[in-house]
Amino acid sequence: MTTSSSERGVSLGMPELPAPAYPDDVRARLETDAREIIARYPDSRSALLPLLHLVQAEEGHVTRTGMRFCADVLELTTAEVTAVATFYTMYRRKPSGDYQVGVCTNTLCAVMGGDAIFTELQEHLGVGNGETTDDGKVTLEHIECNAACDFAPVVMVNWEFFDNQTPATAKRLVDDLRAGRPVEPTRGAPLCTFKETARILAGFPDERPGAVEASGGAGPASLVGLRLARGETAPARVVHPREGASQDRDSAPQDRGAHEPSPSEHLSSHDAPQDTSASDPAHPAGPAAEEGE
Numbered sequence: 001m002t003t004s005s006s007e008r009g010v011s012l013g014m015p016e017l018p019a020p021a022y023p024d025d026v027r028a029r030l031e032t033d034a035r036e037i038i039a040r041y042p043d044s045r046s047a048l049l050p051l052l053h054l055v056q057a058e059e060g061h062v063t064r065t066g067m068r069f070c071a072d073v074l075e076l077t078t079a080e081v082t083a084v085a086t087f088y089t090m091y092r093r094k095p096s097g098d099y100q101v102g103v104c105t106n107t108l109c110a111v112m113g114g115d116a117i118f119t120e121l122q123e124h125l126g127v128g129n130g131e132t133t134d135d136g137k138v139t140l141e142h143i144e145c146n147a148a149c150d151f152a153p154v155v156m157v158n159w160e161f162f163d164n165q166t167p168a169t170a171k172r173l174v175d176d177l178r179a180g181r182p183v184e185p186t187r188g189a190p191l192c193t194f195k196e197t198a199r200i201l202a203g204f205p206d207e208r209p210g211a212v213e214a215s216g217g218a219g220p221a222s223l224v225g226l227r228l229a230r231g232e233t234a235p236a237r238v239v240h241p242r243e244g245a246s247q248d249r250d251s252a253p254q255d256r257g258a259h260e261p262s263p264s265e266h267l268s269s270h271d272a273p274q275d276t277s278a279s280d281p282a283h284p285a286g287p288a289a290e291e292g293e
């Protein structure tokens with residue numbers, strides 16, 4: 001004789017996520033923020049990604065309590081929320097450091113030195129991929145392409161760019177982070193902690209003076225191709241930081257970058273404007289995309 005599932009007290013529905021709720025005061029505060037986020041979307045479930053950032057900003061990672069909160073306010077199942085939270089690597093699933101240091105080891109960065117940077121940082125910090133230093137400051141991870149290949153090899157700290165890194169500059173970077181010394185991203189807004197970054201990613205304004213203005217646009221290296229396509233005769237020539245700068249090899253990244261070529265500098269055939277379809281009478285259309293597209 002068999003017993004039914006209900007007789008055994010087993011639910012065949014979606015299992016409840018066994019997670020404690022937030023304390024009342026925290027939940028009230030988060031609900032106020034959540035209502036503001038949800039109001040931006042015609043369909044409330046579209047607010048799930050920013051809400052996951054919101055709960056990540058609260059605790060530093062997405063906890064079961066945070067997922068339960070998202071499910072409650074969006075009227076989703078905890079299984080639906082869990083499926084999303086575990087799909088995207090930007091959501092951390094365990095307690096981690098104030099600074100998420102991601103070394104791009106995707107193809108271009110890897111061959112330009114990303115693999116060496118990651119290996120040396122592991123040895124220097126004494127942690128492996130996804131692990132956090134004992135002081136709770138730095139979580140090291142290898143990351144996929146962050147669309148900054150023209151600044152390879154790239155290191156991201158809390159999603160801010162540190163371009164054209166070397167093993168030495170990367171080690172100095174993590175030392176500064178652990179010691180509490182100020183560090184400046186190569187471009188973009190000033191660095192903030194992971195929790196602060198998560199709140200900005202949830203869609204709340206970056207209140208720091210000058211932070212929004214500092215976000216800027218594409219860097220010179222990203223725009224060289226566009227300038228060439230426009231037929232400019234003297235495009236910015238972006239010099240790799242290692243070129244002719246052996247004694248400057250470990251200089252701060254922000255000291256490096258583009259410079260305008262002097263008249264004595266000779267542009268290689270790769271740098272010179274080329275005939276393209278834009279100059280072909282049979283195909284008179286110019287470049288298909290404008291800057292920023």
Ligand code: FES
Pocket residue numbers: 104105106107108109110144145146147148149150152153154
């Ligand atoms: S390969 Fe590293 S940013 Fe694209």
